Amino acid sequence: MLLSWFSKGDPESESDPLSLMQSYIQTDNPAFLARLIQCYGNDLYHFLLKQTEPVLAADLSQQTWLRVMEQKQQFAGQSSVKTWVFAIGRNLLLDEFRKQKRWLYEVEQEIATEQGSPALVLEQQQNELQLQQLLALLPLVQREALLLQLEGFSLQQIAQITATEAETVKSRLRYARQTLAKQRGEDDE
Amino acid sequence: MSKLDQKLQQLYQQSKTEHPMPESLKQQLLQLTSKPNTMRWTTYWPVVQGVAASAALIWLAQQLWWQPAYYQIQLQTDNSYHQVQLHSLSDTEAPAQQSAYQQRYRHYQQARQQLEQTNSLIGQLRFHDHQWQIAVCDQLLVKIDQLLAEELQQDQPWLEGQWVELKTGQQGQILAVYSRQQALQCDG
Numbered sequence: 526m527l528l529s530w531f532s533k534g535d536p537e538s539e540s541d542p543l544s545l546m547q548s549y550i551q552t553d554n555p556a557f558l559a560r561l562i563q564c565y566g567n568d569l570y571h572f573l574l575k576q577t578e579p580v581l582a583a584d585l586s587q588q589t590w591l592r593v594m595e596q597k598q599q600f601a602g603q604s605s606v607k608t609w610v611f612a613i614g615r616n617l618l619l620d621e622f623r624k625q626k627r628w629l630y631e632v633e634q635e636i637a638t639e640q641g642s643p644a645l646v647l648e649q650q651q652n653e654l655q656l657q658q659l660l661a662l663l664p665l666v667q668r669e670a671l672l673l674q675l676e677g678f679s680l681q682q683i684a685q686i687t688a689t690e691a692e693t694v695k696s697r698l699r700y701a702r703q704t705l706a707k708q709r710g711e712d713d714e
Numbered sequence: 715m716s717k718l719d720q721k722l723q724q725l726y727q728q729s730k731t732e733h734p735m736p737e738s739l740k741q742q743l744l745q746l747t748s749k750p751n752t753m754r755w756t757t758y759w760p761v762v763q764g765v766a767a768s769a770a771l772i773w774l775a776q777q778l779w780w781q782p783a784y785y786q787i788q789l790q791t792d793n794s795y796h797q798v799q800l801h802s803l804s805d806t807e808a809p810a811q812q813s814a815y816q817q818r819y820r821h822y823q824q825a826r827q828q829l830e831q832t833n834s835l836i837g838q839l840r841f842h843d844h845q846w847q848i849a850v851c852d853q854l855l856v857k858i859d860q861l862l863a864e865e866l867q868q869d870q871p872w873l874e875g876q877w878v879e880l881k882t883g884q885q886g887q888i889l890a891v892y893s894r895q896q897a898l899q900c901d902g
Binding site for chain 1: 716718719722723725726728729730733734735736739740742743744746747748759760
Protein backbone atom coordinates (compact mmCIF):
# COMPACT_ATOMS: atom_id res chain seq x y z
CA MET A 526 0.00 0.00 0.00
CA LEU A 527 2.83 2.33 0.88
CA LEU A 528 4.59 1.41 -2.34
CA SER A 529 1.50 2.30 -4.36
CA TRP A 530 1.50 5.67 -2.60
CA PHE A 531 5.05 6.41 -3.72
CA SER A 532 4.64 4.99 -7.24
CA LYS A 533 1.54 7.11 -7.81
CA GLY A 534 3.67 9.93 -9.17
CA ASP A 535 5.35 7.90 -11.92
CA PRO A 536 4.69 9.60 -15.31
CA GLU A 537 5.88 6.54 -17.22
CA SER A 538 3.14 4.39 -15.72
CA GLU A 539 0.40 6.76 -16.95
CA SER A 540 -0.78 6.63 -20.53
CA ASP A 541 -4.29 8.09 -20.51
CA PRO A 542 -4.14 11.88 -21.15
CA LEU A 543 -6.81 12.58 -18.54
CA SER A 544 -4.85 10.64 -15.90
CA LEU A 545 -1.68 12.45 -16.96
CA MET A 546 -3.41 15.82 -16.54
CA GLN A 547 -4.91 14.88 -13.17
CA SER A 548 -1.57 13.62 -11.93
CA TYR A 549 0.08 16.82 -13.16
CA ILE A 550 -2.47 18.92 -11.28
CA GLN A 551 -2.04 16.88 -8.10
CA THR A 552 1.72 16.52 -8.07
CA ASP A 553 2.96 19.45 -10.16
CA ASN A 554 5.51 17.02 -11.60
CA PRO A 555 6.65 18.49 -14.96
CA ALA A 556 7.25 15.01 -16.35
CA PHE A 557 3.47 14.63 -16.70
CA LEU A 558 3.30 17.84 -18.74
CA ALA A 559 6.15 16.63 -20.92
CA ARG A 560 4.11 13.52 -21.68
CA LEU A 561 1.12 15.67 -22.61
CA ILE A 562 3.29 17.79 -24.91
CA GLN A 563 4.44 14.61 -26.60
CA CYS A 564 0.79 13.58 -27.04
CA TYR A 565 -0.63 16.82 -28.39
CA GLY A 566 2.29 19.12 -29.21
CA ASN A 567 2.37 18.27 -32.92
CA ASP A 568 -1.42 18.44 -33.31
CA LEU A 569 -1.65 21.84 -31.67
CA TYR A 570 1.27 23.26 -33.62
CA HIS A 571 -0.25 22.06 -36.89
CA PHE A 572 -3.66 23.51 -36.04
CA LEU A 573 -2.04 26.90 -35.41
CA LEU A 574 0.25 26.62 -38.42
CA LYS A 575 -2.70 26.14 -40.75
CA GLN A 576 -4.03 29.51 -39.66
CA THR A 577 -0.92 31.60 -39.36
CA GLU A 578 2.77 31.76 -40.24
CA PRO A 579 5.30 29.26 -38.77
CA VAL A 580 7.05 31.67 -36.40
CA LEU A 581 3.81 32.81 -34.85
CA ALA A 582 2.52 29.23 -34.70
CA ALA A 583 5.62 28.20 -32.77
CA ASP A 584 5.31 31.18 -30.46
CA LEU A 585 1.63 30.51 -29.82
CA SER A 586 2.36 26.84 -29.19
CA GLN A 587 4.84 27.80 -26.53
CA GLN A 588 2.45 30.30 -24.99
CA THR A 589 -0.29 27.67 -24.96
CA TRP A 590 1.79 25.20 -22.99
CA LEU A 591 2.87 27.94 -20.61
CA ARG A 592 -0.80 28.71 -20.01
CA VAL A 593 -1.41 25.02 -19.35
CA MET A 594 1.31 25.17 -16.69
CA GLU A 595 -0.10 28.33 -15.13
CA GLN A 596 -3.77 27.50 -15.34
CA LYS A 597 -3.75 23.77 -14.78
CA GLN A 598 -5.95 24.13 -11.71
CA GLN A 599 -8.66 25.51 -13.96
CA PHE A 600 -8.93 22.25 -15.85
CA ALA A 601 -12.22 20.91 -14.56
CA GLY A 602 -12.25 17.65 -16.47
CA GLN A 603 -15.51 18.52 -18.18
CA SER A 604 -13.83 18.34 -21.57
CA SER A 605 -11.00 16.21 -22.86
CA VAL A 606 -7.48 17.46 -22.23
CA LYS A 607 -6.94 17.94 -25.95
CA THR A 608 -10.11 20.03 -26.23
CA TRP A 609 -8.97 22.19 -23.33
CA VAL A 610 -5.47 22.69 -24.72
CA PHE A 611 -6.79 23.52 -28.19
CA ALA A 612 -9.25 26.02 -26.69
CA ILE A 613 -6.33 27.81 -25.02
CA GLY A 614 -4.34 27.81 -28.27
CA ARG A 615 -7.31 29.04 -30.24
CA ASN A 616 -7.95 31.91 -27.82
CA LEU A 617 -4.32 32.97 -28.00
CA LEU A 618 -4.52 32.90 -31.79
CA LEU A 619 -7.64 35.09 -31.74
CA ASP A 620 -5.93 37.53 -29.38
CA GLU A 621 -3.07 37.74 -31.84
CA PHE A 622 -5.45 38.29 -34.74
CA ARG A 623 -7.16 41.06 -32.80
CA LYS A 624 -3.80 42.72 -32.21
CA GLN A 625 -2.97 42.46 -35.87
CA LYS A 626 -6.50 43.50 -36.85
CA ARG A 627 -6.92 40.31 -38.81
CA TRP A 628 -10.34 39.71 -37.34
CA LEU A 629 -12.06 40.47 -40.63
CA TYR A 630 -14.28 37.59 -41.60
CA GLU A 631 -16.23 39.34 -44.32
CA VAL A 632 -13.19 40.70 -46.09
CA GLU A 633 -11.56 37.29 -45.98
CA GLN A 634 -14.69 35.79 -47.45
CA GLU A 635 -14.72 38.34 -50.24
CA ILE A 636 -11.07 37.68 -50.95
CA ALA A 637 -11.78 34.00 -50.92
CA THR A 638 -14.39 34.23 -53.62
CA GLU A 639 -11.96 36.13 -55.76
CA GLN A 640 -9.43 33.29 -55.69
CA GLY A 641 -8.87 30.99 -58.66
CA SER A 642 -10.65 27.68 -59.06
CA PRO A 643 -9.81 25.46 -56.06
CA ALA A 644 -11.20 22.44 -57.84
CA LEU A 645 -8.51 22.71 -60.43
CA VAL A 646 -5.88 23.21 -57.79
CA LEU A 647 -7.16 20.22 -55.85
CA GLU A 648 -7.04 17.90 -58.81
CA GLN A 649 -3.78 19.03 -60.25
CA GLN A 650 -1.60 19.36 -57.19
CA GLN A 651 -0.97 17.02 -54.29
CA ASN A 652 1.04 19.20 -52.04
CA GLU A 653 0.79 21.43 -49.04
CA LEU A 654 -0.19 24.43 -51.10
CA GLN A 655 -3.45 22.70 -51.96
CA LEU A 656 -4.72 22.51 -48.42
CA GLN A 657 -3.48 25.97 -47.66
CA GLN A 658 -5.26 27.41 -50.67
CA LEU A 659 -8.44 25.54 -49.91
CA LEU A 660 -8.44 26.78 -46.36
CA ALA A 661 -7.80 30.28 -47.57
CA LEU A 662 -11.16 30.15 -49.33
CA LEU A 663 -12.94 30.01 -46.02
CA PRO A 664 -13.71 32.67 -43.42
CA LEU A 665 -11.77 32.19 -40.22
CA VAL A 666 -14.60 30.64 -38.18
CA GLN A 667 -15.41 28.12 -40.90
CA ARG A 668 -11.76 27.35 -41.43
CA GLU A 669 -11.08 26.69 -37.78
CA ALA A 670 -14.20 24.53 -37.49
CA LEU A 671 -13.09 22.50 -40.49
CA LEU A 672 -9.53 22.15 -39.20
CA LEU A 673 -10.79 21.01 -35.82
CA GLN A 674 -13.06 18.46 -37.43
CA LEU A 675 -10.19 17.17 -39.57
CA GLU A 676 -8.18 16.96 -36.33
CA GLY A 677 -10.80 14.53 -35.08
CA PHE A 678 -12.88 16.65 -32.72
CA SER A 679 -16.63 16.05 -32.47
CA LEU A 680 -19.18 18.83 -33.03
CA GLN A 681 -19.59 19.18 -29.28
CA GLN A 682 -15.85 19.44 -28.73
CA ILE A 683 -15.48 22.02 -31.50
CA ALA A 684 -18.27 23.98 -29.85
CA GLN A 685 -16.35 23.87 -26.56
CA ILE A 686 -13.10 24.99 -28.17
CA THR A 687 -14.69 27.84 -30.12
CA ALA A 688 -17.05 28.79 -27.27
CA THR A 689 -20.16 28.49 -29.39
CA GLU A 690 -23.18 26.21 -29.90
CA ALA A 691 -22.93 22.85 -31.59
CA GLU A 692 -25.60 23.94 -34.06
CA THR A 693 -23.51 26.96 -35.03
CA VAL A 694 -20.52 24.70 -35.59
CA LYS A 695 -22.67 22.45 -37.72
CA SER A 696 -23.71 25.44 -39.86
CA ARG A 697 -20.13 26.64 -40.23
CA LEU A 698 -19.01 23.22 -41.36
CA ARG A 699 -21.90 22.98 -43.80
CA TYR A 700 -21.09 26.38 -45.32
CA ALA A 701 -17.41 25.50 -45.48
CA ARG A 702 -18.14 22.32 -47.39
CA GLN A 703 -20.61 24.05 -49.66
CA THR A 704 -18.02 26.68 -50.51
CA LEU A 705 -15.35 24.11 -51.25
CA ALA A 706 -17.70 21.80 -53.14
CA LYS A 707 -19.08 24.68 -55.16
CA GLN A 708 -15.59 25.67 -56.17
CA ARG A 709 -14.80 22.06 -57.08
CA GLY A 710 -18.09 21.65 -58.91
CA GLU A 711 -18.92 18.64 -56.71
CA ASP A 712 -21.81 17.71 -54.54
CA ASP A 713 -20.75 17.38 -50.92
CA GLU A 714 -23.39 14.77 -50.07
CA MET B 715 -17.64 10.20 -46.73
CA SER B 716 -17.71 12.41 -49.82
CA LYS B 717 -14.81 12.75 -52.22
CA LEU B 718 -14.23 16.24 -50.88
CA ASP B 719 -13.98 14.97 -47.31
CA GLN B 720 -11.64 12.19 -48.37
CA LYS B 721 -9.47 14.68 -50.18
CA LEU B 722 -9.46 17.09 -47.29
CA GLN B 723 -8.60 14.35 -44.83
CA GLN B 724 -5.80 13.10 -47.07
CA LEU B 725 -4.36 16.58 -47.49
CA TYR B 726 -4.70 17.30 -43.81
CA GLN B 727 -2.91 14.12 -42.73
CA GLN B 728 -0.21 14.70 -45.33
CA SER B 729 0.25 18.22 -44.05
CA LYS B 730 0.48 17.01 -40.44
CA THR B 731 3.15 14.50 -41.38
CA GLU B 732 5.12 17.14 -43.22
CA HIS B 733 4.80 19.78 -40.53
CA PRO B 734 5.49 18.37 -37.10
CA MET B 735 6.38 20.69 -34.29
CA PRO B 736 9.92 22.00 -34.95
CA GLU B 737 12.52 20.12 -32.94
CA SER B 738 13.84 23.38 -31.48
CA LEU B 739 10.36 24.22 -30.15
CA LYS B 740 9.97 20.74 -28.71
CA GLN B 741 13.28 21.02 -26.90
CA GLN B 742 12.36 24.48 -25.65
CA LEU B 743 9.09 23.18 -24.26
CA LEU B 744 10.68 20.15 -22.65
CA GLN B 745 13.28 22.41 -21.05
CA LEU B 746 10.51 24.63 -19.77
CA THR B 747 8.78 21.69 -18.16
CA SER B 748 11.98 20.37 -16.63
CA LYS B 749 12.58 23.65 -14.80
CA PRO B 750 11.29 23.43 -11.27
CA ASN B 751 8.03 25.28 -11.10
CA THR B 752 6.99 27.20 -8.02
CA MET B 753 7.42 25.01 -4.99
CA ARG B 754 4.05 23.72 -3.91
CA TRP B 755 3.22 21.50 -1.00
CA THR B 756 1.18 19.23 -3.29
CA THR B 757 4.41 18.12 -4.96
CA TYR B 758 5.53 16.50 -1.77
CA TRP B 759 2.15 15.54 -0.41
CA PRO B 760 2.38 11.83 -1.31
CA VAL B 761 5.83 11.70 0.31
CA VAL B 762 4.55 13.50 3.41
CA GLN B 763 1.68 11.02 3.62
CA GLY B 764 4.09 8.11 3.29
CA VAL B 765 6.44 9.44 5.94
CA ALA B 766 3.56 10.15 8.33
CA ALA B 767 2.17 6.66 7.82
CA SER B 768 5.60 5.12 8.39
CA ALA B 769 6.11 7.14 11.56
CA ALA B 770 2.69 6.08 12.82
CA LEU B 771 3.48 2.43 12.12
CA ILE B 772 6.84 2.66 13.90
CA TRP B 773 5.20 4.34 16.89
CA LEU B 774 2.51 1.67 16.99
CA ALA B 775 5.06 -1.12 16.80
CA GLN B 776 7.04 0.51 19.56
CA GLN B 777 3.94 0.70 21.73
CA LEU B 778 3.07 -2.94 21.07
CA TRP B 779 6.43 -4.66 21.18
CA TRP B 780 9.04 -2.44 22.66
CA GLN B 781 7.58 -1.82 26.07
CA PRO B 782 10.15 -0.94 28.70
CA ALA B 783 11.18 -4.19 30.30
CA TYR B 784 12.45 -3.10 33.66
CA TYR B 785 10.28 -2.09 36.55
CA GLN B 786 12.39 -0.24 39.05
CA ILE B 787 11.74 0.74 42.62
CA GLN B 788 14.18 3.20 44.13
CA LEU B 789 14.16 4.41 47.67
CA GLN B 790 14.71 8.08 48.28
CA THR B 791 14.93 10.21 51.36
CA ASP B 792 12.51 12.88 52.46
CA ASN B 793 12.21 14.30 55.95
CA SER B 794 8.44 14.44 55.79
CA TYR B 795 7.98 10.74 55.19
CA HIS B 796 9.17 7.60 56.79
CA GLN B 797 9.90 6.15 53.41
CA VAL B 798 9.85 7.43 49.85
CA GLN B 799 9.67 5.06 46.89
CA LEU B 800 10.13 5.99 43.23
CA HIS B 801 8.42 3.52 40.93
CA SER B 802 9.49 3.74 37.32
CA LEU B 803 9.57 1.88 34.01
CA SER B 804 12.86 1.83 32.19
CA ASP B 805 14.19 0.19 29.05
CA THR B 806 17.59 -0.17 30.62
CA GLU B 807 18.72 -1.97 33.71
CA ALA B 808 19.91 0.05 36.63
CA PRO B 809 23.64 0.82 36.28
CA ALA B 810 25.72 -1.92 37.80
CA GLN B 811 27.87 0.05 40.20
CA GLN B 812 28.71 -2.45 42.84
CA SER B 813 28.40 -0.40 45.99
CA ALA B 814 25.42 1.62 44.80
CA TYR B 815 23.84 -1.52 43.51
CA GLN B 816 24.13 -3.26 46.84
CA GLN B 817 22.65 -0.28 48.60
CA ARG B 818 19.81 -0.04 46.12
CA TYR B 819 19.19 -3.74 46.37
CA ARG B 820 18.86 -3.49 50.09
CA HIS B 821 16.42 -0.63 49.69
CA TYR B 822 14.53 -2.60 47.10
CA GLN B 823 14.23 -5.53 49.45
CA GLN B 824 12.90 -3.21 52.15
CA ALA B 825 10.34 -1.69 49.82
CA ARG B 826 9.34 -5.06 48.55
CA GLN B 827 8.92 -6.46 52.02
CA GLN B 828 6.78 -3.53 53.01
CA LEU B 829 4.57 -3.73 49.97
CA GLU B 830 4.37 -7.50 50.17
CA GLN B 831 3.14 -7.21 53.70
CA THR B 832 0.42 -4.83 52.79
CA ASN B 833 -0.36 -5.77 49.15
CA SER B 834 -2.83 -2.92 49.23
CA LEU B 835 -2.34 0.65 50.36
CA ILE B 836 -4.64 3.62 50.59
CA GLY B 837 -3.30 7.06 49.85
CA GLN B 838 -3.98 10.43 48.35
CA LEU B 839 -2.96 11.37 44.84
CA ARG B 840 -1.07 14.55 44.18
CA PHE B 841 0.83 16.00 41.29
CA HIS B 842 4.11 17.58 42.23
CA ASP B 843 7.05 18.64 40.05
CA HIS B 844 5.47 17.08 36.95
CA GLN B 845 5.21 13.80 38.76
CA TRP B 846 2.33 11.86 40.26
CA GLN B 847 2.74 10.84 43.86
CA ILE B 848 0.67 8.86 46.30
CA ALA B 849 1.06 9.87 49.92
CA VAL B 850 0.14 7.34 52.59
CA CYS B 851 -0.13 9.66 55.61
CA ASP B 852 3.44 10.51 56.59
CA GLN B 853 4.50 6.91 56.42
CA LEU B 854 5.13 6.42 52.78
CA LEU B 855 5.39 8.51 49.62
CA VAL B 856 5.18 6.57 46.39
CA LYS B 857 6.48 8.53 43.44
CA ILE B 858 5.42 7.27 40.04
CA ASP B 859 7.34 8.21 36.92
CA GLN B 860 5.49 9.60 33.89
CA LEU B 861 5.64 6.46 31.77
CA LEU B 862 4.27 4.21 34.49
CA ALA B 863 1.64 6.81 35.42
CA GLU B 864 0.41 6.85 31.83
CA GLU B 865 0.20 3.07 31.84
CA LEU B 866 -1.80 3.01 35.08
CA GLN B 867 -4.17 5.75 33.92
CA GLN B 868 -5.31 3.98 30.79
CA ASP B 869 -8.66 2.99 32.28
CA GLN B 870 -9.34 6.05 34.34
CA PRO B 871 -7.47 9.33 34.52
CA TRP B 872 -6.28 10.45 37.93
CA LEU B 873 -7.36 13.57 39.71
CA GLU B 874 -5.23 15.51 42.11
CA GLY B 875 -6.38 15.10 45.70
CA GLN B 876 -8.26 11.93 44.88
CA TRP B 877 -8.11 9.07 47.38
CA VAL B 878 -6.93 5.87 45.83
CA GLU B 879 -6.19 2.29 46.66
CA LEU B 880 -2.85 1.01 45.50
CA LYS B 881 -2.66 -2.69 44.54
CA THR B 882 0.80 -4.17 44.50
CA GLY B 883 2.19 -7.43 43.19
CA GLN B 884 4.41 -10.06 44.80
CA GLN B 885 7.54 -8.13 43.80
CA GLY B 886 6.22 -4.86 45.19
CA GLN B 887 5.40 -3.43 41.79
CA ILE B 888 2.22 -1.39 41.40
CA LEU B 889 -0.40 -3.39 39.57
CA ALA B 890 -3.32 -0.98 39.67
CA VAL B 891 -4.55 2.22 41.23
CA TYR B 892 -8.25 2.36 42.03
CA SER B 893 -10.20 5.41 43.05
CA ARG B 894 -11.65 5.26 46.55
CA GLN B 895 -14.42 7.25 48.09
CA GLN B 896 -13.31 7.04 51.70
CA ALA B 897 -10.35 8.98 52.96
CA LEU B 898 -7.64 7.35 55.02
CA GLN B 899 -7.61 8.37 58.64
CA CYS B 900 -4.06 9.08 59.61
CA ASP B 901 -2.93 8.80 63.19
CA GLY B 902 -1.72 11.91 64.83
